[in-house]
Amino acid sequence: MTDPILSVENAKISFHTVAGQIDAVKNVSFSVARGETLAVVGESGSGKSVTARAIMGMLASNARVGEDTKILFDGDDISEWSDLQLQDIRGRRIAMIFQEPLTSLNPVYKIGDQVGEIITAHRKISKADLKREVIRLLDEVQLPDPETRFSQYPHEMSGGQRQRVMIAMALANTPDLLIADEPTTALDVTVQAEILSLLKDLQKKHGMAVILITHDLTVVSKVSDxxxxxxxxxxxxRGDTQEVFDNPRHPYTQHLINSxxxxxxxxxxxxxxxxxxxxDMSISFLLKSGGFFNPKLKELKAVDNISATIHKGETLGIVGESGSGKTTLGMAMIRLGHYQKGEITFQGDRVDHLSRKELQPYRTRMQVVFQDPFSSLNPRMIIRQILEEGLIVNNIGGNSAERDALLRQALDDVHMPHSALDRFAHEFSGGQRQRLAIARAIVLSPEFILLDEPTSALDLSIQAQIIDLLRDLRRKRDLSYVFISHDLKVVRALCHNVIVMQxxxxxETGPTEQVLTDPQTPYTRRLVDAAFNVLA
Incomplete structure (x- = not known):
């Protein structure tokens, strides 16, 4: 390896909040060289993402950086740079893939415009060449039908597809340093392997340094130096990856590896x-492409004549690649998404034909945990208001004291402190926000919960706690779940039966263990191989 292109020395970062000063990062030092991949791992709230944002100069206004902190990039101490100086290297020499693509992408601009903006901010290019370059980037990150996606908005894509757009934006100017904050969190296992291979190929081609922030130790063991x-x-x-995995010295590292x-x-x-x-559920969408005077419409069958049944106490897994229709099917099951055809029955009652008002009594009985916790938690409300809102609307809890007890019990169940009630969603890490989203669902004591990638943002140790929590809640309350996920290891641990979609x-469908140990279709075998043998 060459000399470090980035060195972080004695990083100290604190936040001034209403509750007092929070020391988020304490004397952290590390370096990464050109062509090298450094993995930063740890539980949610350990300071990984805060350290990455400090490198980019993108900390919140209430953050304070220690006087002894130095961030040396290619010989320059950029910790002392102004925001104007940093703008010259952000997206050009240092790029970042953020953890939550829906909140990072502008909802009112098309995908092509957002990727193109990264390019035009740093170099001159004609409009025709720009479009070709953007489509090439979208194709390079395995986004299906990139010409059509060029003219779409972020909400028209699945979570995994939005994450691939973020990766394309980060790679647009072939940066010297790429900071990847959970870059494969929202991706299914097959695309995860493809994206990691792509990053390795680009790294080798351009001599790019990579800082990989992740909770997936399988990925760390395969791709990091x-x-x-x-x-x-x-x-x-700290140390060489193979050495740390073969001989972990700290009890916490041992705990992570065994989680x-x-x-x-x-x-x-x-x-x-x-x-x-x-x-017989069927759902289709019209995809629009072409110009204003020559529009082209293409029908996309997101759900094609599917039937499923979830029994009391059962967890049904739905797996498949991004864009396979998993979330669309799940949302339609609980009448949060439109559909063209099919019958839906809940506890013996037909609900597919009910109006919004007629569905209201069923809403407390059917709850959902969304894939992206940051976009589903109101940024203007404190956590107490977010969790209590459903109780007030549905007249659950006779008074504020009874509601407060329900809120505290929900926080205990998801391993969050009671002090979280008086804080805002942006004050928590991605994993902590997901736990709060689960608390919001269980506080209403539902009979059925749709879980859309509920563990995708969680590190392994917290993921194990959430799995145990979901098991305990299922036993105590006879809960039933539909569990949408791309993590087949979690599906194996939690789901009785599984549906594989493409x-x-x-x-393919059947008992989970049978499907995962003896897959009958090439597609399922490919999913299983990618899940348990990343980049192998």
């Missing part, structure tokens, strides 16, 4: 009655 383990704002272990999802769901009783069922169709 060095690893830094952080806990509560401090570095507890893969384990166990299997309890067997279902044969007499379990159906809670939610759908039959291009809106069910290609």
């Amino acid at each position: 060095k690893v830094v383990v952080m806990r509560q704002g401090e570095v507890v272990e 893969d999802p384990k166990g299997h769901p309890d067997p279902l009783p044969e007499t379990a009655e159906p809670v939610l069922s759908c039959s 291009h809106g169709k069910v290609v």
